[in-house]
Amino acid sequence: MNFIITGASSGIGYQTALAIANDKRHTIIAVSRNKEKLDALSIEAKIVNPNSNLIPLVYDISPDIENNDLLVFAKKELGNVDVLINNAGLLINKPFKELTISDFESVYKINVFGVVKTIQSLLPVMGNPNTHIVNIGSIGGVEGSMKFKGLSAYSSSKGALAILTECMAEEFKEMNISVNYLALGSVQTEMFSEAFPGSRAQVKPKDMAKYIVEFAINGADFMNGKIIQVSKSTP
Template sequence: MNIIITGAGKGIGFELVKVLAKHKQNHIVAISRNGKSLKELVAECIKLYPEAKVTPYEFDLNQFEFYPFIAQRLETIIHKCDVLVNNAGKLINKPFGKTDLVNFDDTFNVNVKAPFFLTQALLPMFNKGAHVVNIGSIGGVQGSRKFPGLAAYSASKGALAILTEALAEELAEQEITVNCLALGAVQTEMFAKAFPGAKALQNPAQIAHFIGDFCINGPKYFNGKVVPVSMSVP
């Protein structure tokens, strides 16, 4: 399978590339702004699985004007795409009263606008049966517990959840499945920023195994769904 993963430089995305690189039939394009992390990621994958096919792609998702060129470039690398994981995410932990326009745009650009326009730019590349997996948050699910300081982040993940439902409907004709995994707490830099001092129940490697399996097998059971992947109650 040809797989594109954003936010692959650290945290969940980094571990997800490693999980999917295990299968030598997979060719993964790993996108991050951080070229050094991507180099380390490729080296780790090759060390674990000498036949792993991982192509690093250094790119800042905020450069929306370049999306059409990314699509062209990715086409030369993998030709077609079977799985796109919109995993990159931005969290700014600030009280609502202090969240300014720049903070709001930074958050929505990475969490909503990037999945929207990257998926759009890659449309011609998707094979029939392709799966778009949006990495959402339990905080972006209606009725879940919310936390101070995360208004922009939670609202952006809520938008991503609804985008998922809308795209599943609109892309069904092209036989593209779209789902959203609404993750609970995972021990990453982002989690530490959101909840300083707290300890998450999951680590990135654990959750990456679940996400990796969902990327491949999810379309057999889900389409247009926002699936909570959280151990918190309620």
């Protein structure tokens, strides 16, 4: 299968890219803004599996950067995309009264508009039977879940992404594209440390990656437009 994952330079995205590359039947474009970290990922992928097909791409998903590099690269390297994992994310931890509109814009630009930009860019190379878009959301973006101080911008952006997932699933039905949302609980990464300084998450990125890969490959057989909670930590 042909995969694209954003946010592959660290945390959950890094381990997910590595897990996909571990199967030589798959080809994966691993996206982030950081060339050095992507190079490290490519090297590790080859060590784990010398036959791996992991192709790094330095690319910014922010809508501030206007170009069609992602589509051109995907066409050239993959031809068609079977699975897109929108994993890149940004978290700002600040009390609501200190959050500026610019903070909200920064977070929404990556967590919502960046996903919109990525999907719109790649639609021309999607549409094989069972194409799957997996949006990596947060348990904090689910209505009725426990909320945490300082995460208004982040959690509300993930809430917007959840509804967007349901809307896109409806619109893409005729195009053979399923869209689902994984509402992750806490995973031990840099972002988790930013959100909860001094705390330890119950799940390691490598373990969460296994779940995401399995879901990305098989989830579209059973689900479309679904918000799935993947959390041990919060109700």
